[in-house]
Amino acid sequence: MVELSYRPLSKLALASRSSGARAEAPVHLWELPRRTMVTLRLDPRDTGLVERAETALGLALPRQPNTLTTDAKDGFVLWTSPDEFMIDLPADPAAHGGAAAEAAAASGAAASGAAARIEALSGALAADFASVVEVSDQMAGIGLGGSHWREVWSKVSALDLHESQFAPGACAQTLAAKSNVLLYAPDLRGDGVGQIRLYTRRSFSQYLFLRLEDAAQEYGLTLQAY
Amino acid sequence: MSQKFRQPEGGRIDRGEPLSFTFDGQTYEGYRGDTVASALLANGVHLVGRSFKYHRPRGIVTAGVEEPNALIDCNVTEAERGTREANNRATVTELRQGLTTKSVNAFPSLSFDLGAVNTLLARFFPAGFYYKTFLVSTRLWHGLIEPVIRRAAGLGVSDESPDISRYDSHYQHADIVIVGAGPTGLQAARTAAQSGARVILVEQDSLCGGSLLRDPVTIDGKDADAWVAGIEAELAAMPNVRVMTRTTLSGIFDHNMLTALERVTDHLDPGQAGLHTPRMRWHRIRARQVVLATGAFERPLVFRNNDLPGIMFAGAVETYLQRYGVRAGERGVFVVNNDMALSAAIKAHHAGIDVTVVDVRDGSGSGERGQGEGPNARSLRDLGVPIHAGHTVIAARGARRVSGVEIAPMNREGTLINGEARVLTCDFLATSGGYNPIVHLHCQSGAKLDFDADTACFVPGPSNPTTPSISAGACRGVFGLNQALNDGAEAASAALQAIGHGADSAAAAPVAKSAVGAAAAPVSQSTGAHDGDLRIRHLWLLPSDKPTSKGGKFWVDFQNDVTAADLELAVRENFRSVEHIKRYTTLGMATDQGKTSNINALGILSDVLGVTIPEIGTTTFRPPYTPTTFGAIAGREPGDFLDVARVTPMHDWHEANGALFEDVGQWKRAWYYPRPGEDMHAAVDRECRAVREGVGLLDASTLGKIIVKGPDAAEFLNRVYTNKWMKLAVGRCRYGLMLGEDGMIMDDGVSSRLGEDEFLMTTTTGGAAGVLTHLEDYLQTEWTDLRVYLTSVTEQWAVASLNGPRARDLLAELCPDADLSAEGFKFMSWQDATVAGIKARIFRISFTGDLAFEINVPADQGMALWSALMNAGSKYGITPYGTEAMHVLRAEKGFIIVGQDTDGSLNPYDMGMGWIVGADKDDFIGKRSLTRKDMADPLRKQFVGILTEDPAVVLPEGAQLVSAADAPAQAFPKAPVPMQGHVSSSYWSSAAGRSIAMGIVKGGLARKGERLIVPLEDGRNVPVVLGDPIFFDTQGERQHG
Amino acid sequence: MLLIRCPYCEQDRPEVEFSYAHQAHKPRPEAADGELDDHNWARWVYFQKNIKGVAHERWNHAAGCRKFFNAVRDTVSSEIVATYRSGEAPPVEESRVEGEEVSFDYERSGTNQPAEGGQ
Amino acid sequence: MVDQPVKKQRFNALALVRNAFSWHQNWEQQWRSPEPLDAYEVIIVGGGGHGLATAYYLAKEHGITNIAVLEKGWIGGGNTGRNTTIVRSNYLWDQSAAIYEHSMKLWEGLTEDLNYNVMFSQRGVMNLAHNITDVRDTQRRVHANRLNGIDSIYLDAAGVKKKVPGIDLRGGGRYPVLGASFQPRGGTARHDAVAWGYARKCDEMGVHIIQNCRVTGFDIEGGVVKGVQTTKGPIKAKKVGLVPAGHSSVLASMAGFHLPVESHPLQALVSEPIKPTIHTVVMSNAVHAYISQSDKGELVIGAGVDQYISYGQRGSQQLAEETLVAICELFPQYKRMKMLRQWGGIVDVCPDASPILTSTPVGNMYLNCGWGTGGFKATPGSGHAFAAHIARGEPTELTAPFSLSRFETGFLIDEHGAAAVAH
Ligand SMILES: Cc1cc2nc3c(=O)[nH]c(=O)nc-3n(C[C@H](O)[C@H](O)[C@H](O)COP(=O)(O)OP(=O)(O)OC[C@H]3O[C@@H](n4cnc5c(N)ncnc54)[C@H](O)[C@@H]3O)c2cc1C
């Protein structure tokens, strides 16, 4: 039997290769859980429109290029273009059924409300020149951390993530090896320790994951499924 | 005796760790810290190679990267694994356990080389001789002569086993990159680092120190080694600094993109490197500023037979003595034209070597730049070393090793011999003709050179503002140590200033300033160093008793065997531009790229041409600075990571069920699913029949999908497609054709109206990214008034395409709530529904011409949907089919595939698709091009069906058609034959019960019914008849069914 | 690899993130315009100034914000003099180190002979 | 007055021996360096292979010797001196096949014709196919070639391996080799020798080769060219042929018109010399690399075109990297080879990847350009055809399809759409 929800990295069987111990590892590489992701397009110069969107979503839109806003509950809005934002929320446990949802339901976890927020957003902008498109399935997330994550990053991307250039409030889109990525680092500390979240298009994620895994080998790495 | 020429003590080698290695099969000993060259010299071995053209015996002449002669072949990993590398310079190859080395370009052996007969015939092989002879037919040239020439040429042998070493690459970023860790670079690094700026110091050598390694003077009251170690420790403690040794800065590209090669494991003993540690790393460093502190090369003097083994650069003799504790010989003659180089003679004298000096300067200071003979010459006199001032070298003597030198006094002008010649015997000869600042990187950055007449060398001119760098120290012609240290500090300050790191800069660079205070770093000073005044006298060619063309040769470029006579010959034949001379003589084109020869050549040419050296100019300095391993540059990408293999949400199912895959752009698409014993033909035929007779399932997830949203969405589609879109009703779908502005077909696909202001557009798999960019381009640049947003959703949806007469029956089982009836769910419309419990959107569109439903579900659910369809479909005999069957099925219906049936030179009319051109629309992309003159040419190539007269024959795709009149009965036509067109698609069709084909034929639309011939490579001439490109269900009933 | 400032992202980014989009400030003529002859249409579709010197050109921040923007770049030295958003006026004029401003151009319809004119 | 033609000493082995005995003191100038006269019948702008060949065939075939070839730098210093020297004629379209095959025939007699060893080595050229589309397009081209009388065969993977034992057919797995087209008569030639050989013969027939002479403008009266302005002063001419490759747009703009051409950097690189290891030319469009080994032993490797316009004669580091990735993919044993030098040229790229051989909007001015990444192979044919066009003052059968007007009428000769390989 196939699992009901088949994630882009399922093929890599990370669960069976998972080795935990993320904190001490020189490099830690893991699959991010499914998130509710939405491409929002609107003209941010229309302040009324922006206000409606922010109210409905319960999150401000970032005003500066390549920055993000957060609701401090692991919800984010990332600037991706002057008239485009990526909304990135923890997925509702029940959104896609399957074992995870059942487990969540059993444990009584409350819905994070992502679906409701997106619905509210769509509704609020229905009459406007704006576009709200869900892309949760299109995106795949990879986490990269550990004391040597910068060395690994330096092998795949020409973008400088030195702490002077890239801080926790920043996000960026660039190329990592041959894959486009959207990345941010919500918990990056001032000293640069921490981890980054990388999102790719689904079909690129296996390639990128394996490429990162290969790059990390010489430093020693641990893997984890979400 | 082993290591007879090793000094009893001294040098930066570890005498506690002897290492043995082999050279040409013979085992030798050296120490950790040695290079192959220093260890060979310690064992008295000078003869290490043969030259490129004449196979002259050649010895070690330098102690660095500029070495032209001592090229060796080494084992890289363990010998048993057979991984060897050719053409390594012995002077920079570090000794390690288990190293086996060989000379290159000698057969059968170094001391007896058959190729050396070329030496005897040298007179017949002047520069460019091959252009003047072998003027034979191309057949003879390629068949007979070229192989001989090829075998003779080339240095080392390429190991033909796959290179199993691991290579890796990195991107780095720095505020300031400092190249060279000599005194200048170290001082610069220290100054730059103190500011807190991000600094990278790059040094090609295994040790920092540069010239201090051969001239250990006192700095800041410490000996040089201690000073270097102190700075290294200081830098190591700073988090903003990275020191990279064994790393060669190989190139500077636009906007200061620097490349550097780091040698990580070659010097390690077997087993020492980590399993995944790469052999080399390739660094691309983006620098805001660059400080070049790359030092200077010594240059040789040009005299007859100056290429004999045992003739070395004075600085090299000094380096071998000081750094490696190795004497170049027991009796040395030092032939110099400047004072600086004589420090080598002093050290040699102290080391117990019997030293004689031949100084082309006459001691009077006349003809020399600078004052008097200089401190080193004075010291030598005080030491009682014999000095032959004002003497020239007539010739060096010896066969496989220098044994003496013939010298004579010369006139004051340095043009003629004017006294008795005498012979000095020696076992090595050290020369110095001055120094050439290493300006390679400066020039690579796009900046120019100035000529400094005092030191007779090129020095950096103004930096290129687009790719800025600052040169300091010896590489800028500053040869005194104290001056160089100051220069390093100043260069670093200037670089800091330039990036806004200066004390007075408000625009602070985005750097964490906390690390270090702003206190300026101290500038070190030395006591007892040379004052840096070369006091040089240039004689580009030492006067001799015979002209350069007769008798022995005056070597300029050792590796490529270019002599002074060759340069003169080139000029005689009117190769006057330095670029022509380079190419005619091959000067500077060898693996050392003329590092030691180019300036001497310019000096000689300036005499011959009667113009100054700067008027002649240099040839172009190009990357890399030293030869750079391909594998390192390629990094991890060859192999699995060469390109992304994009896979669909159902890919794992296809793989588990035996599918073979076809590459479509970056995608892997299921091609066909052979069952045991089936070949491609059988499998595809089975898959096709299943679709026509029952039901088949195709993974169509790869098609591009774009949400087009906004009040002007319909107007936008109207402009980007050839046909009309304004009136398409919500819930309906339409096929669209997209052209480039040249009027040629670019892409196609079905778009559906999701709402009044929202469409879902589909594109071809390979065209998806390009189409999105194309559309964004028009929205952002041309039609900025259109209110439309585009969002790619290609991968949001998994698409399972259910095709065949039983498709509805099957789907109905899984989606009980939806009305799937022909009336309720019309062809070319869509509806939302729940399929197997999954929220889906179903499109009634068909690329097979059969009843079809394209079911879209969120990608995470694709696998579940696929499995559900397969399970429920088993009773209908559901058959997964791949792209090959899909191609056959669409061909049966005459549907085109953009990129297969079109090739960028075909418009909609050519494809018989005039019906889809809304010619009465105001405008659409490509419209204007459709009315150009040649578009109306009735003889344009047009799309037609092609049927073989024999229905069993399947034409090969790509086959060409000719007129029946041009094809003889049963033979390949006599070329050239006018071609009428070609076969673009061709298959066996079970549904049609015969082969079918389509293609592009001149004036084809008007030639239906005509008989043409397809001549095949195997000699068959296949008769065909042109017709309509449709072979099945010509009325199109099935898809509506 | 060039370093290019995206005027939308307001950051310097490596060239690999960008794709080149040719001559800037070359508006698409109204194809419906009956005045537009084949010659001048061809000039818009195919012809390029291809300046040696300081040129106005377009780039697309393909792996970033996906916006097309303009750059003033020296095609000899590769210096990027400025980048600016689509629709904005160029901050620096074009200039040639060799060659001259073309005296007749596609905008000046009708003055041209066809390319094989007179033959 | 034009210099009298001077019969040159013939090059052959005997001459070499004879000269050896006089210590090579008596070799003549291969070409002379005259000062420009006031006027010529024909001025050729651009002393690359194409310009020199044009002058040569004007003199040899059309009896026009009152010619000056004006070169801003040193002859052969443009793309002629920096290309990977691949010669082949297996192009798809009839018009291309005609001119490239015309060229191939001239190559086959060039060494003897010029009395200069241009080292034309017919070692065969292979174009690899890596996917089904490649295979289909390759077969289409092979079929067309054969009917055009061009030797061209299709090789399957085993056939490729037989000819190039060093190749890894799997590639790294991502781009396996499925097959190839092979043209046995294709090969390489010595680029410099081509320029010098033509120059020597031109000089022998009285053509003036004037180096360090940059054309800075044109004298045009009533729409007809009367002469050129140069850094050595004005020179009159009855006809002017422009053959400036990467600088075509620059010269066209001086004459008042635009071209459908962009000038891009194209790079190449060589390895250190090694003993013979690869014996044919191997090209791959999919992974983008091409490789051959010169007679001196370097691997000569072609890289890609930078995306942006540049007159800088240098390329970016990443393109050379990509090329070496491709080479190491196809030939994993060459990972251990070392790059000796990399450089760039300025290639004039046409939208349809075909050249322009044309009359221009200016009377008596003719243009030969747009050869882009692949015109070295065309040097003799292009010169021959263009000479005829200039002499006649109107298109010939070979040049007519390549006129500028094709961009107006829409009759493009789209060689990349047709999966032909550049170079
Ligand atoms: C890296 C590289 C690899 C290539 N590989 C191949 C290959 O393998 N096979 C192949 O067939 N082709 C190849 N090509 C293409 C080929 O080199 C060219 O198409 C061909 O050499 C063009 O020859 P040409 O004589 O027209 O141009 P060039 O040799 O460039 O000559 C043009 C001349 O015009 C001069 N000039 C320009 N402006 C002026 C002026 N104002 N006044 C006076 N003179 C001027 C220039 O200085 C230059 O010397 C390659 C090109 C490059 C750059």
Ligand SMILES: NC(=O)c1ccc[n+]([C@@H]2O[C@H](COP(=O)([O-])OP(=O)(O)OC[C@H]3O[C@@H](n4cnc5c(N)ncnc54)[C@H](O)[C@@H]3O)[C@@H](O)[C@H]2O)c1
């Ligand atoms: N032959 C000479 O170098 C020479 C000649 C005259 C005087 N000097 C003395 O040199 C001192 C000046 O010192 P300096 O620091 O300017 O030069 P230096 O020669 O001491 O140091 C230059 C350093 O740069 C390194 N280097 C060069 N190119 C490199 C590259 N591409 N990548 C990485 N590393 C590279 C070298 O390995 C060397 O360590 C003075 O004391 C002067 O007396 C040297």
Ligand SMILES: Cc1cc2nc3c(=O)[nH]c(=O)nc-3n(C[C@H](O)[C@H](O)[C@H](O)COP(=O)(O)O)c2cc1C
């Ligand atoms: C086919 C070919 C082979 C070459 N082989 C060598 C070589 O062996 N050594 C070398 O230094 N350069 C070689 N070059 C490169 C030239 O040195 C030079 O870089 C090139 O002609 C471009 O000129 P430029 O670098 O002066 O601009 C070769 C060039 C070509 C076209």
Ligand SMILES: [Zn+2]
């Ligand atoms: Zn941007």
